[in-house]
Amino acid sequence: MGEKKFDAVVIGAGFAGLYMLHRLRERGLSVKVIEAAEGVGGVWYWSRYPGAKCDSDSIFYNFTFSEELYKKWRWKDRYASQPEILEYLNFVADELDLRRDIQFKTRVNKASFNNERKQWEIQTDSNETFVAKYFISGVGCLSTTNIPPFEGTETFKGEQYHTGRWPHEKVDFTGKRVVMIGNGSSGVQAMQEIAKEAKELTLLMRTPHYVAEARNKKLTKEEQDKAIENYQAIRDSFSSTPGGIDLYTTGKSATKFDAEQQKETLDYIWKTGGLALGTVYTDTGANKETNFVVSQYVRDKIDEIIEDPEKAQLLHPDYYITTKRLIIGTNFYEIFNEEHVNLVSIKDNPIEGIVENGVRLKEGTIEADVIIYATGYEAMTGSLLKIDIQGRDGQTIQEKWGEGRDVKTYLGLTMENFPNFFMITGPQSPSVLTNMPAAIEQHVDWIDKCIAYLETNDLQTIEAQKVSETKWGKQCDDLANTTLYPHTNSWYTGANIDGTQRGFVIYVGGLNNYKVICDQVADNNYEGFSFEKAHANVVLQ
Incomplete structure (x- = not known):
């Protein structure tokens, strides 16, 4: 089976994957979304237990990037139930004609960055290989279920x-x-x-x-x-x-x-x-x-x-x-x-x-x-760590993050040694301490603007600098240590998974302040990143 080439490959067809697909397609890029489920929805496709609801007021639990789209939908309840949220996400997919670029019932087994081609090679459980300049994770913070290993x-x-x-x-x-x-x-x-x-x-x-x-x-x-x-x-x-x-x-x-x-x-x-x-x-x-x-x-x-x-x-x-x-x-x-x-x-x-x-x-x-x-999820890092994702020279995320809680990112969006790989609501971003659609819109908008910068300036890759990761990690830790969060064992820290390393991996400074930081980085020509020009062996700091 031959390679299938796209500008971008996105994992997941929940809130994050749907909006990322829409933004990049509007920019004129070819995009393929790969989704394990039979339909859109992400965590809301799977979590159908009795009483399942969002805990944000429903009027905030939706996209706001399009006033027209926003005004076409009306929520029935103060807190939307799982069936209603799934109905909403299907409505979005239909309104924006997104399904034609989503491949359902397919899992990503492995993704590796090819140093020579400067491209990502993504392999699925259906023995297909996708090649893309950009590789984007929309797998979510709460999507990998945790069942303790009880005997019997x-x-x-x-x-x-x-x-x-x-x-x-x-x-x-x-x-x-x-x-x-x-x-x-x-x-x-x-x-x-x-x-x-x-x-x-x-x-x-x-x-x-x-x-x-x-x-x-x-x-x-x-x-x-x-x-x-x-x-x-x-x-x-x-x-x-x-x-x-x-x-x-x-x-x-x-x-x-x-x-x-x-x-x-x-x-x-x-x-x-x-x-x-x-x-x-x-x-x-x-x-x-x-x-x-x-x-x-x-x-x-x-x-x-x-x-x-x-x-x-x-x-x-x-x-x-x-x-x-x-x-x-x-x-x-x-x-x-x-x-x-x-x-x-x-x-x-x-x-x-x-x-x-x-x-x-x-x-x-x-x-x-x-x-x-009702034992929760391998939160924050679990879904990423379940996939064999390899950056330059075959380095895996597992090797980079140790047992999974020694997280190293820049802005919670990118990583050194993983060029053109973006994480939507990844660890060390505000993510689960926010209304998720708000955090997702902010992340997708930033990634979209970043990709536009690369395309406009004939740049092949963007990659976080190691010093940027170190500074961002310290900034996240310093903020967390001014709060009471680190004093409690929780799924925020990975304490719900027995035998794993603990670590608080959320930016607690608020989505409003986080957005200002991300925008400043972008406005300063992506300060803290390194670039490679397209068609040339030139690295720009």
Whole structure:
């Protein structure tokens, strides 16, 4: 089978891959998107578990690069469900006629930079080889599922599911004993729905999390109209706010208010719902005193809601709020007042293995008809590390990053020794601390502008300088160390994957500040990069 040549090859047909395809195609480049699934959607194609929703208000969870496209779509709910988000992404693919340049049901096995050709050679599981000047990853931060290596999973006689790889057809839990392992966002969302059907539902929980009330609801026509009218303000929030989304904030530290004022404000946030618990005070993620005010408020709410004091105590989080992903749910704590919902701390009574009739703990066995693994993802770096990507002289990302957390990038977008390779929302960018469509638009726009610069100036390659990587890594670390994030083991640091190296690999300075930095680099003729001229052995610093 002969080589297939394109200007650019993009992996993934989620938000990132779809927009990257559109931008480069508009620029006149030939592009091929390679996608493992049978359709568009990325993580929203796979994560079909009951109750799956985004945790950004839906009016912000969409593209804003085209006012025409934005105004053609109306969200039904305050927080869009998985089916609605998948419908939206199919709508985008149809409106922009993107499918003709996407190859579905295909995985990239290997990609290597050919030093002589100055091109990327990409091999797939269908024995095809694609050759491209530019190679772009849109694989996402949360797409490689993590199932802990429990002994005996193959012996279980019931049904087993992972929230990140859910069947396309409905799973019926009626009259069944269900065991949920994990209580991150997917576990919280799924439990709320499964509890309505299951005969018995048992949560096996290692770490309790802070769960804020979502206050999800149907959007009225008036609310939908207002969102359409506010297009420019919503678009502006993508680049003018730390999280790429307009959330309520007092604009001050909690220490500037007395206890009564603090409670009044937090009561308002709890009643209105959403992620504003993390933004209501400006220093929640950095000031221990402010953090305690917010986290204790949630613990008090748990005690107020849950009737059994022992269950309430087990559900008390003891880490700094926001240093693990803040979860939003609907009446999550209330379900623990129902007789058929059980709670077991596997920190006190760990899992020893899976047996034919359930989950064996150190002390006893929990019998089950269904086991659900809500055990998350190999976040931030996992999806990239699953692919054999080789830069100059065969250096792999695994070799460059060690066990995966000694990350070295420039701007979270590029790497030294990997010419013309770009990562959309890669490690050391704001990524998961933002409204993802906002971060994706910023990254894709920057990559598109960078490629235009190369094409206009007859440049064959762009590559981060080693010194730029070192400076950027230090800048990311220094910022993180001014916050409370490094004090907590989380999937932000890779702590959810047993036996792996820890490392905090997110830029915490905010999407607004990050965009300014990226734009300055571009405006200074891509300061910190090296180039090779096309058709000449000339390296430009």
